[in-house]
Amino acid sequence: MQATKVAIIGMGTVGTGVARLLLDHGDRTARHAGRTLWLERVVVKRRDKGRAIDLPDGVLTDDLAEVTSHPAIRVVAQLIGGLEPARTITLRLLESGKDVVTANKALLAEHGPELFDRARALGRSIAFEASVAGGIPIITNISQCFSANQIESLHGILNGTSNFIMTRMEERGAGYDDAVREAQRLGYAEADPTLDVDGSDAAQKLAILAHLAFGARVHWSDIPRRGIDTLDAADMRYARELGYRIRLIAQANLRSAGIELLVSPTLVKMGRPMAEVREAYNAVSVVGDAVGNLFFHGLGAGQMPTASAVVADMIDTAVGRTAITFRTLELWSRREARVRPCGPEHQWRRFYLRINVVDRPGVLGEIAGILGKHLISIGSVIQHESVGGTPYVPLVIMTDIAGEKNLQAAMSEIDRLTSVHSPGIVLRVLD
Amino acid sequence: MQATKVAIIGMGTVGTGVARLLLDHGDRTARHAGRTLWLERVVVKRRDKGRAIDLPDGVLTDDLAEVTSHPAIRVVAQLIGGLEPARTITLRLLESGKDVVTANKALLAEHGPELFDRARALGRSIAFEASVAGGIPIITNISQCFSANQIESLHGILNGTSNFIMTRMEERGAGYDDAVREAQRLGYAEADPTLDVDGSDAAQKLAILAHLAFGARVHWSDIPRRGIDTLDAADMRYARELGYRIRLIAQANLRSAGIELLVSPTLVKMGRPMAEVREAYNAVSVVGDAVGNLFFHGLGAGQMPTASAVVADMIDTAVGRTAITFRTLELWSRREARVRPCGPEHQWRRFYLRINVVDRPGVLGEIAGILGKHLISIGSVIQHESVGGTPYVPLVIMTDIAGEKNLQAAMSEIDRLTSVHSPGIVLRVLD
Missing domain, CATH: 3.30.360.10 (Dihydrodipicolinate Reductase; domain 2)
Known part of the structure; x- marks a missing residue:
């Protein structure tokens, strides 16, 4: 059976899980990829640290060059969190001809355009299923x-x-x-x-x-x-x-x-x-x-759900599916964005409001009046009796569908009322 | 932009939905596949039948050979239900060098081994996402x-x-x-x-x-x-x-x-x-x-959810992902089955039983005795009063986890009791 040599950078929780799947369950990749994924190197910062897993002799190294200069290693799971050195390492891997798999959403959210452009220019790919929602593909x-x-x-x-x-x-x-x-x-x-x-x-x-x-x-x-x-x-x-x-x-x-x-x-x-x-x-x-x-x-996180997504990406990369997807999708390319964010004046939904008001007649009417002026209808109201002798009671309002911009304007008026204690709480409602 | 020529066989509900997506929304396939899917032919049994969709001139035909002998058509959505002529048409498509996409689960469940073997021997692929659970991939x-x-x-x-x-x-x-x-x-x-x-x-x-x-x-x-x-x-x-x-x-x-x-x-x-x-x-x-x-x-069925799955498969096939998946998975190949069905003696679960019994003292004890003899514990029981003057009342029992084989043996004893009216109802409980 064909073998694809692979490496892991970073031996934290997820890296250990990936190593475990590769070492203990090679039969699965053989079955689903028609080849084995052979774990050739694991790069860590400190070789002498205790590990939760026994790696075969010669696999562990603290020298990234043992991966970048290894001609047979094709796919690398880059599992270091944070922005640096994760970014630099990812670029070095791409430049040395490796296809990269990562779980690092912060890195992609921050440096996605740079990394994807570089990968495209070099004819390489980046797979990142594990970066969002862990085990949910x-x-x-x-x-x-x-x-x-x-x-x-x-x-x-x-x-x-x-x-x-x-x-x-x-x-x-x-x-x-x-x-x-x-x-x-x-x-x-x-x-x-x-x-x-x-x-x-x-x-x-x-x-x-x-x-x-x-x-x-x-x-x-x-x-x-x-x-x-x-x-x-x-x-x-x-x-x-x-x-x-x-x-x-x-x-x-x-x-x-x-x-x-x-x-x-x-x-x-x-x-x-x-x-x-x-x-x-x-x-x-x-x-x-x-x-x-x-x-x-x-499961959106955790060692094995995330490792499951990383190894699936390594298999997809080894068999060639990732290269096709990466090429056809042109993610974060220099093409124009197809759609731009819209401002609050275009956003409509229901809102939950909690306003701490003085417990006296007429306050609800005053607030309802301001909401009405801004075209916001009230769907339901809860007002409990005041507790603990404070002069304030929470007024909880669920609005009908209203504009985000209207609501912001209404709340800034409401927060200025003398009958209102502290700035009101605004939460959105999913419709 | 590159174009891949495609065809549809069968213009029922799903076929019409697929044609609609291809004709009205070519921009999507362009965006996700880096190429357009060009609907070159639609094969139907009767050309003169009224259609819910207007096809471009020259697309509609009642002659399958217009697809099989068309050298530029690469991907064909075979959307005829049932076993024949679906099987024969699928074989003819494969033999003429076309990759096939299908939504026909009956065809795969019945003739999967034959069709997949033939596709492999011919270096072709079959994609079938739409055959199970419609829009759920x-x-x-x-x-x-x-x-x-x-x-x-x-x-x-x-x-x-x-x-x-x-x-x-x-x-x-x-x-x-x-x-x-x-x-x-x-x-x-x-x-x-x-x-x-x-x-x-x-x-x-x-x-x-x-x-x-x-x-x-x-x-x-x-x-x-x-x-x-x-x-x-x-x-x-x-x-x-x-x-x-x-x-x-x-x-x-x-x-x-x-x-x-x-x-x-x-x-x-x-x-x-x-x-x-x-x-x-x-x-x-x-x-x-x-x-x-x-x-x-x-949505597990319906025109557009199923068409969504079919077109996704057509895109995967056009860009080359399906060929890789099909080759590496070796579905229904001549390899030995990895796992075989196990008999009732290996199946354990909870059961819901409804037994129509004569409304007199001692019957529950009699039934509980038989269940106990077969190592089946009772989790809960409902017995309502009899209605409408019949001498029988339904006795509803939820068992603890029990063997399927033990349960079958117990029920056949229970059904023979003179205090039991008709054969008992047995339903499984999902744990």
């Missing part, structure tokens, strides 16, 4: 399986860490800080969870999906985003009273004026599959004009 | 995206017609015959719905998936199957009382003794995504040892 599905469609919208839960934390808050009444600590203890959150909980990680993944699905060229940092780090447990309770759960939803919707991109804690109707995604699971919903609504649910 | 996902996994189980709702009928019975209290008539009126069921409602269609699709996922070579007619045509609305009600819904589930589970294959009305716990699949939707759940549990939900 959403990259392949969007870029191959839905080719005959105009994708109209996609939305998903793309950050398992945030979803885990929110599930814990929702189901066990845990406070935000306790839930974060539990996520860290279980390995779902980094020591510094900022990029996960502030929406950056989801925005990076959304930027990649929006490019694949719509040809949008948007830098992830230009996507309006809010994370779960500012979310109040009270809003999760009020949402539940209204029949909704809050999830950190990344969404891209095609409008006539362009594409609407957003990462935000969002109310999702209970019973809808997206609302029932629990723990560290991810989910993606895609609507295509021919195929209709497709929903995917699976 | 389950074929690509299993055969490419999960290559690094040992798939441990898969189960799904693969027949939208049955699911539509059951949803109507469940949610609107419709009788079986009324629900079938509504499905026919809405185009979800054929004039003769037998193959859909008796489980044959789901078994054909399961045979294809089990071959892809496990290397099983099982003829669909050898898969134990029961359809919804024998299902009693009473069982749907009792299942609901126990917190379950009944769905027509096709499943393939890898056991140490081999593979367990089954198509059967099955109790699925409410709230589980598979239980909440409604109307004509399909869903598939796959468990891989690396990737974990993946769940897909989408």
